[in-house]
Each structure stands twice: as C-alpha cells, then as structure tokens.
Amino acid sequence: MIRVAVNGFGTIGKRVAWAVKLQPDMELVGVSKTKPDWEALLAVKMGLDVFVPEESIEKFEGSGIKPSGTIEEMVLKSDVIVDATPSGVGASYRLLYEKAGRKAVFQGGEKPGVADASFNSLVNFSRVMGLKYLRILSCNTTGLARVIYALSRVGALRRVNGVVVRRGADPKETGRGPIEGLVLESLPPPSHHARDLAELFPSLEVNTYAIVAPTTLSHLHVLFAEFREPVSPSSVLEALYETPRVSVVGDHIRSTAELRELARYAGRPFGDIYEVVVWGSSVLVKGYTVALAYAVHQEAVVVPDNVDAIRALTASVKDPMDSISITDRTLGVKSWL
Amino acid sequence: MIRVAVNGFGTIGKRVAWAVKLQPDMELVGVSKTKPDWEALLAVKMGLDVFVPEESIEKFEGSGIKPSGTIEEMVLKSDVIVDATPSGVGASYRLLYEKAGRKAVFQGGEKPGVADASFNSLVNFSRVMGLKYLRILSCNTTGLARVIYALSRVGALRRVNGVVVRRGADPKETGRGPIEGLVLESLPPPSHHARDLAELFPSLEVNTYAIVAPTTLSHLHVLFAEFREPVSPSSVLEALYETPRVSVVGDHIRSTAELRELARYAGRPFGDIYEVVVWGSSVLVKGYTVALAYAVHQEAVVVPDNVDAIRALTASVKDPMDSISITDRTLGVKSWL
Structure with missing residues (x-):
C-alpha cells in the first residue's frame, strides 16, 4: 500500500483525496488545511484526518476541529505527498518534502522547475518512472x-x-x-x-x-x-x-x-x-x-493524472495502461460519456 | 440628397438612423416602430418621424406618441430603405419595397437570397453598385x-x-x-x-x-x-x-x-x-x-457598411474609398482607437 498525503484541500486537493481513497493500492494518510474554513469542515465530514501548521492547532481546536497532527507529521507518515496547495505555494513546501526524503506530486500552478519533469499519464508515464518529483500539467x-x-x-x-x-x-x-x-x-x-x-x-x-x-x-x-x-x-x-x-x-x-x-x-x-x-x-x-x-472540466480533468503520478513516482505499476485502467475503473471514467 | 428610411428601430436600426442623419448627402425620412415601447419613445426623444403599421396608429396615439404616417407612406417618401427589422422579418417586407419600386439594404439576419448580393464596403462596393437589394453581412x-x-x-x-x-x-x-x-x-x-x-x-x-x-x-x-x-x-x-x-x-x-x-x-x-x-x-x-x-462590437460594426450600401445602391458615389471616407469622418472612426 502506498501511503499518500494530500497537502492542501481546495478544488484539486479534495478531489485527489477522494480519488486516492478509492484506489486499491493506496492509503490516504490525511489532508492538510491551514485555516478552519468550510473546506476544513468538509474534510471532517468526509472522515479524513486533518493536519495543520503547528501554530494553527489552537485556532482549529477553537473552531471545533481536532487536528490529527502537524503537516510535518503528515509528511513523515507518507510515502508520497500530493501537493495541492495554491499556485506558487507548492514550491515553498518542496524543502519540507526533500528534508523528509519523500516523493511529491505538484500541480500545474507551480513553475516547471519545481519538479524533475512535467507529467501526463498518456504521454510520459514510462519515461518519468521512479523520479522524485513530478508536476501535473495544468x-x-x-x-x-x-x-x-x-x-x-x-x-x-x-x-x-x-x-x-x-x-x-x-x-x-x-x-x-x-x-x-x-x-x-x-x-x-x-x-x-x-x-x-x-x-x-x-x-x-x-x-x-x-x-x-x-x-x-x-x-x-x-x-x-x-x-x-x-x-x-x-x-x-x-x-x-x-x-x-x-x-x-x-x-x-x-x-x-x-x-x-x-x-x-x-x-x-x-x-x-x-x-x-x-x-x-x-x-x-x-x-x-x-x-x-x-x-x-477544469476542476476534475487532472485528478486521474494525479493518481497515476503517485504510481509512476513509486514505480509500483510498470505499465502506464495498467495504472490508467485501475484509476479509471475506480473513478467511473467513460461511464455515461 | 438620398432620402433614407430605416424600417425597424432596434439595436441596428437606431444606430443606422443616427448615422444617416450625420451624412452630408442623405436625409432621414424617418424610422418605423410596430410597438410603442421604450425604443419608440427614444425615437421621439431623438426628434425622428415615427411611422407605424396602419392598424397600430391608435395604439401609438393612446400611448402618447403621434405617428407621422404608415410604414407604406414612409417607404413611398424614400429612395432607399434600410431594413433593420428582426432577423427573418426583412424578407417579408421585401414585397413592399418591390411594389413601391424602392431599393433596400437588408441585414445579416436575413437569408442571402433576400438580396441581389451580400455587401461589405471594403470587399465589393464597386461590383454591386447600382443593384436594387443588398444584404449587409452579419x-x-x-x-x-x-x-x-x-x-x-x-x-x-x-x-x-x-x-x-x-x-x-x-x-x-x-x-x-x-x-x-x-x-x-x-x-x-x-x-x-x-x-x-x-x-x-x-x-x-x-x-x-x-x-x-x-x-x-x-x-x-x-x-x-x-x-x-x-x-x-x-x-x-x-x-x-x-x-x-x-x-x-x-x-x-x-x-x-x-x-x-x-x-x-x-x-x-x-x-x-x-x-x-x-x-x-x-x-x-x-x-x-x-x-x-x-x-x-456586435451592435456597431455593421453601421458604416449600412451607410455605404446606401451609396452603392444609388451609385451616387463611384469610388468606395470616397464613401468610406465620408462615413468614417462623420462617425469618428479611428478616433482614440
């Protein structure tokens, strides 16, 4: 089982967290939030472990949300982090992932230099397999x-x-x-x-x-x-x-x-x-x-590629079409469309 | 002076009427309205003669707008009618223009067959000069x-x-x-x-x-x-x-x-x-x-071509660039842009 954390729980983060939970070969460690807003409440309602910056623990507790730990702790519990923080913020988290020796998937809002390669499941899964950092295209x-x-x-x-x-x-x-x-x-x-x-x-x-x-x-x-x-x-x-x-x-x-x-x-x-x-x-x-x-559909189209990127980084599935097939079956891709 | 009537006083009609009034070689006979709505009121405020269907005269008078006559009378007073009625309605007016022996300009909402040729000032002014019916492109x-x-x-x-x-x-x-x-x-x-x-x-x-x-x-x-x-x-x-x-x-x-x-x-x-x-x-x-x-700009871009089409129909200006030049000077084309 690949242990996956999702850092950031906005438009992309919550969808990737949902998708990771559906994968037979992955376990969702939890998600991070920096503010106790409606999306933090959503994470709680979804039964997810919520990790927060150390300095925000009290603020979350005050708003009735009990954090499961700090973001650093979440990173250490994981094999791969999907960084779904706001555009440009991912780059500043990379140091944390590096220090912890963890692999990470970044989003298209980051500059290409944030990762070893940009990634699309259909185009270059095999070529990037085993790298440490991938960036999903926008x-x-x-x-x-x-x-x-x-x-x-x-x-x-x-x-x-x-x-x-x-x-x-x-x-x-x-x-x-x-x-x-x-x-x-x-x-x-x-x-x-x-x-x-x-x-x-x-x-x-x-x-x-x-x-x-x-x-x-x-x-x-x-x-x-x-x-x-x-x-x-x-x-x-x-x-x-x-x-x-x-x-x-x-x-x-x-x-x-x-x-x-x-x-x-x-x-x-x-x-x-x-x-x-x-x-x-x-x-x-x-x-x-x-x-x-x-x-x-801008909110959803990159979700399956995020899931495949986790497998490409860990080289846990060798054939891109095998990963695509698992991801698409679990998400219902091409049903009704 | 070319006597011009504008049949229809919506988005295009009111702009063409305004433009015709600015031309040194044209006289605006008036505009038509079928309903005493806000645009009819606008025509009155602009000091234009308003012509209406015979059966609507009472309705207009009841709403405080005194028509200057019927649409048939307006057509007979004119050399050229600019038909700015709603899409598809122009074709049904063509018979009226034909019976009166008047030339007409139709809009791009009509099917091409409504006119002898489609018209664009830059492209085919000389080729269509002297025809009876022109259709402005959309x-x-x-x-x-x-x-x-x-x-x-x-x-x-x-x-x-x-x-x-x-x-x-x-x-x-x-x-x-x-x-x-x-x-x-x-x-x-x-x-x-x-x-x-x-x-x-x-x-x-x-x-x-x-x-x-x-x-x-x-x-x-x-x-x-x-x-x-x-x-x-x-x-x-x-x-x-x-x-x-x-x-x-x-x-x-x-x-x-x-x-x-x-x-x-x-x-x-x-x-x-x-x-x-x-x-x-x-x-x-x-x-x-x-x-x-x-x-x-969808409301305005065809207005100068409507004005030129009047001159092309009447062959009153032989060189397209002369017509374009008069029209553009009066409308302030290319000022600030």
Whole structure:
C-alpha cells in the first residue's frame, strides 16, 4: 500500500483525496488545511484526518476541529505527498518534502522547475518512472496533451494551432472574474500552454491563444492540427474513441452547461468530468488538417493524472495502461460519456 | 440628397438612423416602430418621424406618441430603405419595397437570397453598385471580412481557420442567454460565417467554429491564416494599420470590457466601436502563416457598411474609398482607437 498525503484541500486537493481513497493500492494518510474554513469542515465530514501548521492547532481546536497532527507529521507518515496547495505555494513546501526524503506530486500552478519533469499519464508515464518529483500539467494543458496524444496516434503531427476559451473562475471562487467581457490572455502568443506542451512534445509546433470568458463550468478548446501526411476521418474518430480519458459525444449535447448537468446524473463524484469531451460532429478532416472542439472540466480533468503520478513516482505499476485502467475503473471514467 | 428610411428601430436600426442623419448627402425620412415601447419613445426623444403599421396608429396615439404616417407612406417618401427589422422579418417586407419600386439594404439576419448580393464596403462596393437589394453581412462576418481583406492585401491567401467567440446577447436583451456555460454553435463546421464569406472570397478556404459565451460587450475572434507565400510581420501590421475600419491597439487594453469603457470616453455615439480592433501584440507571423486576435462590437460594426450600401445602391458615389471616407469622418472612426 502506498501511503499518500494530500497537502492542501481546495478544488484539486479534495478531489485527489477522494480519488486516492478509492484506489486499491493506496492509503490516504490525511489532508492538510491551514485555516478552519468550510473546506476544513468538509474534510471532517468526509472522515479524513486533518493536519495543520503547528501554530494553527489552537485556532482549529477553537473552531471545533481536532487536528490529527502537524503537516510535518503528515509528511513523515507518507510515502508520497500530493501537493495541492495554491499556485506558487507548492514550491515553498518542496524543502519540507526533500528534508523528509519523500516523493511529491505538484500541480500545474507551480513553475516547471519545481519538479524533475512535467507529467501526463498518456504521454510520459514510462519515461518519468521512479523520479522524485513530478508536476501535473495544468487543466487546459492536460486537455491539450490528451487530444494531441490521440491525434499523434493517427499520424505524424507538424503543427497544432489552438484557441483555449478558459473559464474565468471555479464555481466556489467568489472573488475572481470576469463576470462580463472577454479577456485576451498570455500576449504575445503562444499562451503558456504551448510552452508546457513543448516539454512533452518537443518536435511539435504549438501556437495557442487563450481567452478568458465569464463562465465557471468548463473550458472549451478548438484545435486545428496539421499532419505531415493526409489522414482519414475514420482514423481520427477511432483514435479519439480509443484514447483513455477522451470521450466523444453526439449533437444532443451542445454546451458545457448540458455536459455538466449530465455528469451530475451520471453518478460521478461531485458531478465531475474526468474526460476531455470531444464533440464528434465538430471533427473536420481535410487532407492534412484536422480540426475539432472539446470541453475540459477544469476542476476534475487532472485528478486521474494525479493518481497515476503517485504510481509512476513509486514505480509500483510498470505499465502506464495498467495504472490508467485501475484509476479509471475506480473513478467511473467513460461511464455515461 | 438620398432620402433614407430605416424600417425597424432596434439595436441596428437606431444606430443606422443616427448615422444617416450625420451624412452630408442623405436625409432621414424617418424610422418605423410596430410597438410603442421604450425604443419608440427614444425615437421621439431623438426628434425622428415615427411611422407605424396602419392598424397600430391608435395604439401609438393612446400611448402618447403621434405617428407621422404608415410604414407604406414612409417607404413611398424614400429612395432607399434600410431594413433593420428582426432577423427573418426583412424578407417579408421585401414585397413592399418591390411594389413601391424602392431599393433596400437588408441585414445579416436575413437569408442571402433576400438580396441581389451580400455587401461589405471594403470587399465589393464597386461590383454591386447600382443593384436594387443588398444584404449587409452579419456582425461577425463583417469582422472576418475586414480582417481577411486586410490580409489579402499582404499576399495570396490559401486558407483561414478561425474561432469566433460570440457574445450571447446584447446588453438590452434580457431574454437571451447563456448567463453561464459555453455553447458550441453551428455544428458540423464550418459555422455559417464561412458560407457567407464564400460569396465574397470565392477562392478562399474558410474553416470557422463558433462558441457562444456569457457576455454582452463584444465578440472576440482568433484567426490562423495561411498564405501561398511567406509574408513579413511588418507587411501584415502595415496592412492592418492602413485598412479602414481596422484599428490596432497595444497591450494597455487586454479585454473587451476595457475596450468598451475606453469607447465610452472617446466621444463615440453610444460608446460604439465601429472598427474591428486587433491586438497588435497578438499578431504572430511564421513564414506562410499569420495568426491574430481581435474584437468586434456586435451592435456597431455593421453601421458604416449600412451607410455605404446606401451609396452603392444609388451609385451616387463611384469610388468606395470616397464613401468610406465620408462615413468614417462623420462617425469618428479611428478616433482614440
């Protein structure tokens, strides 16, 4: 059993903690919180051990939450820490993990240098196996990486041009915007997604633009991919259908709103969508070029990759597809979608 | 003087009426309204003659608005009617214009068959001069046409791939959405914009996707254009700067919200932005390909083309650039932007 701690219990942390508890080869040591807020209460309601900074023990006890120990103690009880602290904070925790000699998974909000490699289950599980520190790609980049991986199985890619329409905030984030207007991010192009993808697909030219929209439900991407040889529509659809964590849906779903509503009834934890969801009828194949549109649920899409990263770090499962298969079965990936 | 009536006084109609009043070679006969609502009141406050359906005269008088006559009478008093009735309604008015022997300008919400040709001032003013019926392109297609026109001055275009992020509703439209979520429109691709562009640029391959976002301020497009020969960054920027009704802005403006706020202080009528506004630092030139991002103010962008279409129909100005120059001077196009 791999003993896993989740440092940080926000949007990603709570989902990864939930997912770790479902894995047959993992044990959740606990989660950390620095403030006794509603998410700390949620951790208690979920029956998790909550670890806190030493100086905050009294504050937690005063608010009716009994900590199970300090964050340092949590780290020492674990084999792997999934760092889900806020963007940029993970880097400052790395020293703690290093001193304790523990392996760690960081999130895409950290700079690439925080880890030995950036990670995507489909693309480089085998190459990074046994390293000490991995960084999961951001949600948008994870979506891009999965689709590019699927397309790269069809033929050699020359170039990918893409537009990332990014959700402005998560539903719980009352302090973020915009609630009106569209923001053009990451000028000059390409957006940071392209730079992260260069680590995973070094020979591919990627030109991405990012637009922030007033929505909380999901991102939506449109990609224009250019191959080095002509490809057939059926081979593209087949690759999309066969790629783990990529779902292809029909025209009965036209918006991210309908998609998320469907997921709420699909028995998914938190109504989450772990898959990249491609609109089948959006796939346009013309000789050397393929275009398509897909949705990325920003809160959930990286959760399965976090789980696989734990196995890659510990080299406890050698074949990426074995890890993906366990993770996806436990999370219900591709059920109803 | 060209006598112009504006049939319909909604988002486009009131702006065209305002613009027509500013033209030295035009006289505004009046505008029509079918209901005595707030926009009818606005027409009165603006000092315009309001024409109504015969059967509605009493209703208007009862609400305190004295009509100047019927819509039929308005048509007979005019040389050209700008039809700004709701999408699809224009086609049913065409018979009235035909019977009266009057020329008319329709909007992009009508099907192409409503008119002898679709119209864009920059692209085909000379070719359509003297026809009886013209149809202005929709707001998004007008934006696309201007940018494609600018790029086509740099070199021969082979293909344009684009993503149109469309505003869900205008600020005044309380009954339209979405207010959450992103909607993928016009499946299978390309979106209808590509079909309209085929009329204006018959030899160009256009692949567009349309996403509807919960915003009211502007559309935002990202285009990836492929030329038949390599082009230089300076020639692209020069063409954009020199194209009428295309403005290039710097990085001090990053969103459609900031852009519209700036226009409110720029002395524009209604804070309108008649220009396609390109982010200069979004322009990415790599050999044969050019990418860029720009905003399109959906309420305003077609207004100057409506004015020019009146001159094209009447052949009262022979050189497109003369008409564009008069229209743009009167509207303050490119002031502050």
